[in-house]
Amino acid sequence: MAKTKSKFVCRECGYESVKWLGRCPSCGTFNSMEEELLVPAVPVRGTAIPGGYPPALPLTISSEEEMRDEEDRLTTGMSELDRVFGGGLVRGSVTLLGGDPGIGKSTILLQACQSIARQGRVLYVSGEESRRQIRLRASRLKVSSPDVLLLTNTELATVEHAIEKERPSVVIIDSIQTMFSSQLNSLPGTVSQIKECANALIMLAKTQEICFLFIGHMNKEGSIAGPKMLEHMVDTVLYFEGDKNLTYRIIRAAKNRFGSTNEIGIFEMGEEGLEEVENPSAALLSGRPHEVPGTCTVCVLEGTRPILAEVQALLSESSFTSPRRMATGIEQNRAAMLLAVMEKHLSLRMSAIDAYCNVVGGLRLSEPSSDLAVVLAAASSYLNRPVQENLVAFGEVGLAGELRSVRGVSTRIAEAVRLGYTSFVIPHTDRPKTPIEGATIYAVKNIAEALEIALAPQEQKRERR
Ligand SMILES: Nc1ncnc2c1ncn2[C@@H]1O[C@H](COP(=O)(O)OP(=O)(O)OP(=O)(O)O)[C@@H](O)[C@H]1O
Ligand SMILES: [Mg+2]
Ligand SMILES: [Zn+2]
Missing domain, CATH: 3.30.230.10 (Ribosomal Protein S5; domain 2)
Structure with missing residues (x-):
């Protein structure tokens, strides 16, 4: 078998090296270098924007049209969730939602689809579950809007293509760790893949005013798996907390470019999904x-x-x-x-x-x-x-x-x-x-x-x- 070349990439900072190192020389983290296969460079196809990126023209900071857009937030139909976002979803923003397995990440975002769909199309991209599984959950959560589209393919180009064709206002990626680009010869979930896919999608969000919601897995240390800089790249980082064995779930913003990070949303997990807790103290x-x-x-x-x-x-x-x-x-x-x-x-x-x-x-x-x-x-x-x-x-x-x-x-x-x-x-x-x-x-x-x-x-x- 031909010897495939590989490189080692730091999970924390993205530092690259040709050989494995016990400690990353750039950020000093131990055991953070992951092996990734290397392929001959293929010209990377552009984003889904026909004819490449739009020309970048400087605009005045207080353009009236943009000010109006800023006010125009999408509501998730759950005031507790809107609160954490700082008053609803901002168009063109990218959010990362992290949380332990089974805490209810897929549930809450699928639930939000129903309300969001009244304000614009939603595309739910899942690489975690089958169409059947998601449909079952959707019917349990009473999500039935024809404007909620489901895609169970996580190849970057396919997703970009679907976005170009369907023009959704909101895209949910469940999860960012399952996204991959066939341009890269490393496995889904590796630092390079997550970085590449997140970058491409964030570019789409910013140029086409699409709101992206990424679900992120947690690693053993309790932070979102993949490159640390993922948290820097996105606009908002939310954490879903709570004891899986108890019914209360709390969503907290760790970072928010569009609102305060002090607000929390409290929910209770039930048969029909997450319900808002109106009187959390009691x-x-x-x-x-x-x-x-x-x-x-x-x-x-x-x-x-x-x-x-x-x-x-x-x-x-x-x-x-x-x-x-x-x-x-x-x-x-x-x-x-x-x-x-x-x-x-x-x-x-x-x-x-x-x-x-x-x-x-x-x-x-x-x-x-x-x-x-x-x-x-x-x-x-x-x-x-x-x-x-x-x-x-x-x-x-x-x-x-x-x-x-x-x-x-x-x-x-x-x-x-x-x-x-x-x-x-x-x-x-x-x-x-x-x-x-x-x-x-x-x-x-x-x-x-x-x-x-x-x-x-x-x-x-x-x-x-
Ligand atoms: N029929 C049901 N009735 C009540 N609660 C349910 C029911 N089915 C699932 N759940 C709850 O939903 C949780 C799973 O939610 P969900 O799949 O959204 O989690 P997740 O955070 O997306 O997990 P993962 O990281 O594995 O994808 C279960 O832990 C359970 O508490
Ligand atoms: Mg899930
Ligand atoms: Zn490093």
Whole structure:
């Protein structure tokens, strides 16, 4: 057999080398070089634009026509999803949706097709499933619009051809890892293939004002498989999060050129696909245990929206030489730091203690305002004393054990009051100027003061306003 030439390409940065290297000399990542077969250069056919690229003419930045287009977003029919996009899909934008297997990526985009089709044609390109499988799902999700076209071929030229012929407004690629160009002699899913296909499709999006939605697989490290620069190439990167075994699913923007990255969309997986959760706080708190040590309610602000969640902690004597520290829904390092602050400023001995922290419902808390609830839940578990009923705590905790200011205090308190909470432990700098009806507010300086109020059942009866 003739010896085929190959090259090695870095998965992270695209660096190329003729021989395998244990460490990429360009970005320094270990074990990131992947072998790809090399073929004699074939003149690469142009994009689907007849006669090549349109002439590039500089235009004024505030062209009226373009301003109008900007406003004209496509709605997905799901306000939770539109919210994450920054108010709907922008024409000519490219979005990458990543998430674990089975989380519901294909489901949500297929579901969105029905509404999008009322505003323009949709082409759904799938290299993952058969036509039959997709049709079955479509009928389960009640997607029946004649303007939703299905293509189960992922060869780049074929897809480009279909786009040229059908002129869709939105194209869904499920998934970008299955796309391949027969111009390249490397397998689908390799760095070169993904890069080439993504590039060609992004070019189409920008020149023809087509909105592209790429589904992306996740790798073991929890980022989207393929070249790291894929995330840089697209306009918007969304992550589908949540525990597959729980019904709640959360879509979060990691990058958005057309909106805020603070907004999240919350869904529930059901028989007829993903349903929007209209009252996420109530949903996330359902089944919350009462009068049990190791849990505390927090109110975080996701974008402009306050969401209540339950933080749980379990601290127990360790039987390991180095104690275990586990955190889900909270950043591991943050949790470790908070335990160290507790050791120092609450005089709790943490060194021989295993600590597990969890946020119920699969929500990931990225905002430092959840610090105080983590500290209180952990202290409550350690001391085996429950946190007061109907108490919400929030505030960033500093290394000196001090509580630091957070934004949107009144919004958070109002949401919690709506759900029946009455007591609030917050940073002393954040006391609302006007009293909030139904809320007893304890504005405290540090975690020791917070703990005293949160736990003491006797103090509960003493009104402190
Ligand atoms: N009949 C059904 N009723 C309720 N839920 C279902 C039903 N069929 C599938 N599901 C849900 O849909 C999920 C699969 O969704 P989907 O295929 O959209 O995931 P995906 O993210 O595209 O996965 P993959 O990465 O494997 O393509 C399942 O995990 C299950 O929770
Ligand atoms: Mg899928
Ligand atoms: Zn590299």
